[in-house]
Amino acid sequence: MALFNIFNIAGSGMSAESVRLNTVASNLANADSVSGSAATAYKARYPVFQALQASLMSPGAADPATRGADAAVQVSGIVQTTAPGTPHYEPGNPLADANGYVYSSNVNVVEQMADMISASRSYQNNVEVLETSKQLMLDTLKLGS
Amino acid sequence: MSLDLNTYLGVEPDALKVYSQRAEVLAANLANADTPGYQARDIDFQAALAAAGSQGGTLQPVTTSPQDVTAGSSSGGISTEQFLKYRIPLAPSLDGNTVDSQMEESQFAQNTVRFQAILTFLNNRFSELTTAITGGQ
Numbered sequence: 404m405a406l407f408n409i410f411n412i413a414g415s416g417m418s419a420e421s422v423r424l425n426t427v428a429s430n431l432a433n434a435d436s437v438s439g440s441a442a443t444a445y446k447a448r449y450p451v452f453q454a455l456q457a458s459l460m461s462p463g464a465a466d467p468a469t470r471g472a473d474a475a476v477q478v479s480g481i482v483q484t485t486a487p488g489t490p491h492y493e494p495g496n497p498l499a500d501a502n503g504y505v506y507s508s509n510v511n512v513v514e515q516m517a518d519m520i521s522a523s524r525s526y527q528n529n530v531e532v533l534e535t536s537k538q539l540m541l542d543t544l545k546l547g548s
Numbered sequence: 549m550s551l552d553l554n555t556y557l558g559v560e561p562d563a564l565k566v567y568s569q570r571a572e573v574l575a576a577n578l579a580n581a582d583t584p585g586y587q588a589r590d591i592d593f594q595a596a597l598a599a600a601g602s603q604g605g606t607l608q609p610v611t612t613s614p615q616d617v618t619a620g621s622s623s624g625g626i627s628t629e630q631f632l633k634y635r636i637p638l639a640p641s642l643d644g645n646t647v648d649s650q651m652e653e654s655q656f657a658q659n660t661v662r663f664q665a666i667l668t669f670l671n672n673r674f675s676e677l678t679t680a681i682t683g684g685q
Binding site: 405406408409412413415416419420423451452453454473474475476521522524525528529531532535536539542543546547 | 564565568569571572574575576578579580581582583584585586649653656657660663664667670671674675
């Protein structure tokens with residue numbers, strides 16, 4: 404039954420969004436982390452979302468026109484941004500390099516907060532879909548009573 | 549006079565299947581609201597219903613996986629698969645995603661109301677039957 408598939412689809416959406424929230428939490432927590440070199444400074448992480456079509460894995464369904472309706476979402480990986488961390492002159496810091504510089508993370512806090520709101524709204528959307536589908540299924544079960 | 553339950557219930561069970569199918573398509577759109585390059589889809593319900601009416605056939609639910617069970621498919625049935633279309637985005641986004649969450653939400657709500665309307669119609673038919681069987685006792 405198609406409504407059962409919605410549980411998997413919305414569930415995959417919730418799981419992907421929670422991974423996104425996790426990366427945001429990690430980025431925000433490390434926003435003020437410093438490191439002794441530019442290479443080891445904390446870099447912001449982002450999940451990469453990918454549509455996962457179960458029917459594509461079955462033979463004879465490669466034609467996009469005949470693709471099934473089910474497209475769950477999966478996190479295909481976590482990427483780290485490549486922007487270098489900004490150097491600060493802090494000779495008193497125990498992590499400072501020979502020239503007295505420490506390197507902060509490249510996390511943009513404002514961007515992370517916006518990302519957090521976006522992820523949280525998408526999560527809520529998926530929960531709403533799940534709730535509605537559950538109610539429809541329960542109504543169908545009670546049919547004729 | 550015998551009563552064929554399938555004929556008695558009319559097009560409603562088929563419509564119910566297509567509505568649940570459409571709910572699945574819309575749920576997939578919402579789940580992929582943040583997936584780069586994902587293209588939103590929808591079932592062209594009006595075209596599907598018009599085709600069903602003109603050919604006198606019944607609507608067939610689209611099968612999404614090999615495990616799907618198709619209920620005794622009549623050969624004259626129309627598949628909803630051909631009515632699965634890609635949405636034309638109102639505003640293009642840089643990452644190629646064409647999902648408009650607000651639009652999908654409203655379509656999903658609309659679909660839910662229609663699904664519940666069909667459920668109400670079916671319930672009425674069943675209570676008609678119950679009245680006929682019990683003689684209004």
